[in-house]
Amino acid sequence: MRTKHSTLAGSIVGILSLGLLTGCGGPGEIRDPTPIATEFTELRIGISFDQPGLGVATEAGEEGGVVIGTDPKGFDVDTALYIAKxxxxxxxxxxxxxxxPVDREILLExxxxDMVLSTYTITDERAERVDFAGPYFVAHQDLLIRRNDEELTxxxxxxxxxxxxxxxxxxxxxxxxxxxGDIALVQPDTFSDCVERLVAGDVDAVTTDDVILAGFAALPEYRGVLRVIGEGFSDEPYGVAVPKGSPELVDLINQALQSYIDDGSWEASLKINVGESGYKLPDPPSPGD
Incomplete structure (x- = not known):
């Protein structure tokens, strides 16, 4: 259901809430939820295409002026699919x-x-332009450096x-x-560009959320080359962004996210996608708080 032609929030009217029950699945598996709505037929979901462990997809051309992807993988993708189901x-x-990052609000506006899940930190400034469900994860800003850099601790x-x-x-x-005044900051459009500059020696460090950096450090080509310092210095609550003025949709997504956490799918997805990096999983957040 594409908001360009019909507002997703508006289609909430008349939705039958069925109550969220989890489907079958063993421990450590991402389970299927029982639907809580009956009016949705399709969704267009914005994700990162170049964040290992969180959101990766293969570009498959343009459609209506935006880039469409196939074969998506990552924690944000698993979270988005759970919500969609x-x-x-x-x-x-x-x-x-x-x-x-430069396009997230614009795509929604x-x-x-219909929604964006792309390691999108909830802030008051952003909430003036979009509505947020969640948080569904709380990361901490950190530094990715070259492994042989012993001075930047x-x-x-x-x-x-x-x-x-x-x-x-x-x-x-x-x-x-x-x-x-203490640092020089380079700001390309993507973090994958930042990582390439770090490997090339053009910058001293990449800074973003620890879970994103862990995903890059775990890639085979960067093992033994890059490392995460592990000294987080901020809280970054990730939200599911939807068009401004969508309170009913926010409530439904928060229900889905709570089930995602409660039935073990949240933890299972994180272990599958970033577990091998050695990243220590945090406690789950409380969606809607």
């Missing part, structure tokens, strides 16, 4: 749209997507360094707010 939408009826050693963070992210805002 809870809303009564089959996986084959989900269209995956590339949502780089222009009606190109934490954020207190950033003076004079060149950092990289994707534009229009809380990661960029945080370091500019805390270290303006």
């Amino acid at each position: 809870a809303l009564g939408v089959a996986p084959d009826d989900v269209t995956w749209v590339k949502a780089d 222009d009606g190109e997507v 934490g954020p207190d050693r950033l003076h004079g360094r060149t950092l990289c963070a994707a534009a229009n992210t809380t990661s960029a805002d945080n370091v500019l707010g805390q270290y303006r």
